[in-house]
Amino acid sequence: MTSSNDGVLNELEKDALKEIINIAFGKAAASLADVIGLYVILNVPKIEILLPEEVQRFISAEIHESKGLNIIEQYFIGKIKGAAFLVLSYESSKQLISLLPGEENKEMFEFFSIAMLEQETVTEIGNIIIGACVSKIADFLKDFVTYTPPRFIGGKFSHNDLPQKIFDRESYVIVLKTIFQFENRDISGFLFLVNSFESINWLKQAIKEYLKQYGYE
């Protein structure tokens, strides 16, 4: 985007980070298949270095549509710190719910609207998908993270403020945008991982270790 933040990670480091994330996501996909019985393809992430206030505009622009979306938000705290936003279309959420064992018989809940129950289920699944991706990156950094409860933030991405407890207003965030897709199914969505600048040292260290094997010092 802007030239001022290009120095945070150079092109080589960005490429290495992409590879690291891909390896982590490969493991996440395998574990997800084990946990929810569905195989997920996680594509090569797009990496952007942004200022905290640019995140909302960036995500809104990347998802192109503002209607019919379900967004699940969760914060994670470890050596890497940040926020995860899982974005699913309304249709994809419904199809996803229908594929999960133990999610049938929704009609029996007379009292609450079906929409509300779907929202709760999507949040549960979002929690698992986010957990898989974040924990595998943390594994790579020999770190473990704790999470805040997942939160359903409804149809529109409208976050003006990322929490100050996690994000320093003055410094950059590293945004990883990933498209995920369920194998053989017409279900896909986006995962945005917004990492605080504090994470950068750990990431750089991991990148350095990773590059060593290719003879970069």
Added chain:
Amino acid sequence: MDMNEQYVVQVCNMLNTGIVILDKDFKVHYWNRWMEIHSGIPLGKITGIPIFDFFPNLNNPKFLRNCKSLFTFGNYYFLSQKLHTYIFPFHPVSASEFNFEFMQQSGSMFPLRGESGEIKYICLAIHDVTEMVSYEQKLLEMARRDILTGIYNRRFLEERMKEEFEKHRRYNRPLSLVIFDIDHFKHINDTCGHQYGDYILKSVTTAAKPCLRTVDTFARYGGEEFCCILPETHLTAALTVAERLRNAIATQEYFFNDTIIRATVSVGVSEVCENITTPDALFKGADDALYEAKKTGRNKVVSINNLNRLS
């Protein structure tokens, strides 16, 4: 932090929250006094025993999936009362006050890590939310019901219509709507008084109810107009229901000052089809049919199809 274990145990036992710690084989490692009180099972009797031996209801795909996720990813998991209603089948604390078979619970699950960071146990924290849920349900009931007749109100009808339409669209299932209106209701009100009008509204509701299934949504749309959403129902079947409704109401005897009087309804019926693809169009179709029934003599059923032939 240098916290003596004995204090931690005391805290756990004083909490108004159930604490359960499970190992990888779902065996109970610990549970606190709250769990002892509500289950009637002392810690000593359950320690080392798989939780499913005592609570087979937890042995379901969802719970197993989330435990697996916790052990694999170390994430945090919230058990919503709305989805689960309860986690452990305990009696409500004040059974007479609340109309629930089981204590309503919400809970959370999180990993407990050993010294080297590996996940050794998962911990469940259980909250009694019966009182809150009871208030929530009362409020929801009040927001959904028509105060006079006790059937659903227009707000709920429209909400349900959206959901039924969604189902129709997703599974391509038939969907019909019946609208009926009490004939000459204004006249009844004017000559017999509003109290008598209220009595007629209630009686008509009572007469109509047995003609409908539990999956149908029966609501007072406004004034003397009523609506029934009939899911999984084609027009022909909906017309049968409509005719049954009309007949039940017309043959019912209504008493006024020791004299029996009759009330009748005019009925309009429509079904989702090529030309009717939105809730509004479905309402309009049934309403047009109802208008036709009023125009052509009252105490009768008119279908959207008859209407098409007329125009």
